[in-house]
Amino acid sequence: MEIIDCKRNMKCDIGVCRNRATRTVKPDRVGIRGCINVCDKCLAELHSAIGAVIVPKSVETAKKKSKN
Numbered sequence: 882m883e884i885i886d887c888k889r890n891m892k893c894d895i896g897v898c899r900n901r902a903t904r905t906v907k908p909d910r911v912g913i914r915g916c917i918n919v920c921d922k923c924l925a926e927l928h929s930a931i932g933a934v935i936v937p938k939s940v941e942t943a944k945k946k947s948k949n
Contacts, residue, residue: 885904
């Protein structure tokens with residue numbers, strides 16, 4: 882998955898946002914219609930929502946692998 886600059890004058894695909902998209906989220910192995918165009922505001926909101934759900938574990942709290 883990659884995030885690239887939006888080259889066309891497109892509308893944001895998130896909800897009822899009326900801003901113009903500045904970035905395009907392009908998943909792997911999908912066609913041209915599988916991309917999501919987002920504005921900077923929606924991208925920041927999406928980042929904070931994902932960050933609230935997925936929190937990386939620190940090295941100290943991760944389980945050690947057993948050698949069985």
